[in-house]
Amino acid sequence: MERLIVVSNRTPAQGERTQPAGGLTVGLHEVVQTRESLWFGWSGNQAEDADAKPVQVESGETVSYATFDLTPEQYERFYLNFSNGVLWPLCHYRTDLIRYWRADAEAYYAVNERFADRLLPYLRSDDTIWIHDYHLFPMGKRLRSRGVKGRIGFFLHIPFPPWSVARVLPGVDRLLESMTAYDRIGVQTHEDAENLRGCFAACGLEAVVEACPIGIEPESFRQTAISSAASDEVRKTLRSFDGHRFIIGVDRLDYSKGIPERLRGFARLLERYPQYCEQVTFLQVTPVSRAGVESYRALKQQIDELVGSINGAHGTAAWTPVRYTTHGLAREDLAGLYRHADIGLVTPRRDGMNLVAKEFIAAQDENDPGVLILSRLAGAAPDLVKALQVNPLDTDGIADALHTGLSMDRKARHEAWSVMYGEVTRNTAGSWAKQFLDSLEMATT
Numbered sequence: 001m002e003r004l005i006v007v008s009n010r011t012p013a014q015g016e017r018t019q020p021a022g023g024l025t026v027g028l029h030e031v032v033q034t035r036e037s038l039w040f041g042w043s044g045n046q047a048e049d050a051d052a053k054p055v056q057v058e059s060g061e062t063v064s065y066a067t068f069d070l071t072p073e074q075y076e077r078f079y080l081n082f083s084n085g086v087l088w089p090l091c092h093y094r095t096d097l098i099r100y101w102r103a104d105a106e107a108y109y110a111v112n113e114r115f116a117d118r119l120l121p122y123l124r125s126d127d128t129i130w131i132h133d134y135h136l137f138p139m140g141k142r143l144r145s146r147g148v149k150g151r152i153g154f155f156l157h158i159p160f161p162p163w164s165v166a167r168v169l170p171g172v173d174r175l176l177e178s179m180t181a182y183d184r185i186g187v188q189t190h191e192d193a194e195n196l197r198g199c200f201a202a203c204g205l206e207a208v209v210e211a212c213p214i215g216i217e218p219e220s221f222r223q224t225a226i227s228s229a230a231s232d233e234v235r236k237t238l239r240s241f242d243g244h245r246f247i248i249g250v251d252r253l254d255y256s257k258g259i260p261e262r263l264r265g266f267a268r269l270l271e272r273y274p275q276y277c278e279q280v281t282f283l284q285v286t287p288v289s290r291a292g293v294e295s296y297r298a299l300k301q302q303i304d305e306l307v308g309s310i311n312g313a314h315g316t317a318a319w320t321p322v323r324y325t326t327h328g329l330a331r332e333d334l335a336g337l338y339r340h341a342d343i344g345l346v347t348p349r350r351d352g353m354n355l356v357a358k359e360f361i362a363a364q365d366e367n368d369p370g371v372l373i374l375s376r377l378a379g380a381a382p383d384l385v386k387a388l389q390v391n392p393l394d395t396d397g398i399a400d401a402l403h404t405g406l407s408m409d410r411k412a413r414h415e416a417w418s419v420m421y422g423e424v425t426r427n428t429a430g431s432w433a434k435q436f437l438d439s440l441e442m443a444t445t
């Protein structure tokens with residue numbers, strides 16, 4: 001089997017390499033363990049002299065890591081301003097949040113060239129190269145222009161909008177043209193695939209696009225949930241609920257995740273169904289993300305205020321309705337908490353896939369599973385049809401789903417959960433990677 005080169009902007013941090021935390025790194029972790037691989041990308045660090053510093057290589061038995069720093073200016077223009085201030089809102093249908101500057105676009109292309117140029121010395125002619133996510137759309141084209149002839153695939157972990165939205169981006173044709181360098185492009189859903197094909201067609205371009213939904217490794221996550229369900233940290237949190245039932249939400253602090261909408265839905269539940277007051281607590285875990293982008297800072301302020309106003313309006317001296325933290329929790333503690341939660345509340349306004357939804361299902365106790373409430377605008381929605389699906393903008397709809405979920409008997413919960421667990425175990429991180437890499441191989445033989 002040829003060596004696999006995985007390229008992504010974010011690589012698992014050193015301490016996370018045995019158990020990565022983010023969606024993309026979780027999905028890729030499995031595939032790199034099973035064949036000779038090199039994982040190449042940003043170190044997560046900035047340095048004024050980054051361009052002069054060599055790539056840092058850590059060789060491992062199966063997987064090796066090669067990472068490099070960005071200069072503060074590259075970090076700002078490439079990562080914050082263009083990737084997360086233009087492409088992220090565009091792909092999540094939030095053109096109102098785009099802040100476009102030509103200098104940032106040029107820096108984005110220049111950093112993509114740098115990714116390619118820095119990778120070149122490590123490449124062998126028979127490597128399979130797999131590039132990931134919107135930070136690196138044009139990287140394949142640079143590799144081709146530097147003479148790379150082998151297989152290059154690309155996978156987009158976030159949604160892709162239709163032409164009517166995508167065309168808002170200045171220079172969208174240049175971006176799409178650069179993507180024709182790939183032998184195969186994978187996206188999360190059929191809708192994304194249709195959208196991207198439509199964009200290529202609108203620009204008179206051709207590329208092979210395939211829907212290939214990512215999964216998790218459910219068995220190992222289930223084992224983690226079982227073993228940490230009684231850990232000190234999880235027990236401490238459960239004790240603090242004082243016997244109340246609880247709802248859990250876990251997301252990076254991002255406007256695509258629908259956190260204010262979800263908080264309003266919970267507040268509406270308390271207004272319309274006051275029997276839940278002092279009986280149900282909502283735990284929202286929201287690690288701060290991309291705080292250098294204005295729209296993220298504004299969102300944080302909005303959520304801080306909303307949590308305060310809900311707790312002020314509905315809380316009592318003895319009960320805080322919303323528990324909210326902007327610190328991340330360890331992955332095993334989250335798994336343990338999912339297992340105890342009555343409801344997993346996952347309501348993105350748009351999401352490529354959303355692996356929290358799949359992890360919540362994997363973590364449940366099959367004898368007494370919790371209920372998943374899921375946005376119909378998450379990429380996971382077509383796979384998890386037995387979730388209570390909601391429109392994330394419908395505050396009353398979220399309140400109703402919460403009421404339904406909290407009222408479901410064990411039999412109904414088990415029926416829905418077992419169908420979803422079947423789906424989560426059928427379509428795993430391993431099968432996702434295999435499906436994509438097999439079709440990349442077919443495209444080039």
Ligand code: F6P
Nearest residue numbers: 010022023024133157158289290
């Ligand atoms: O899955 C989408 C994604 O943007 C990944 O590419 C990224 O690593 C992850 O979310 C977390 O975002 P960030 O790297 O900006 O913290």
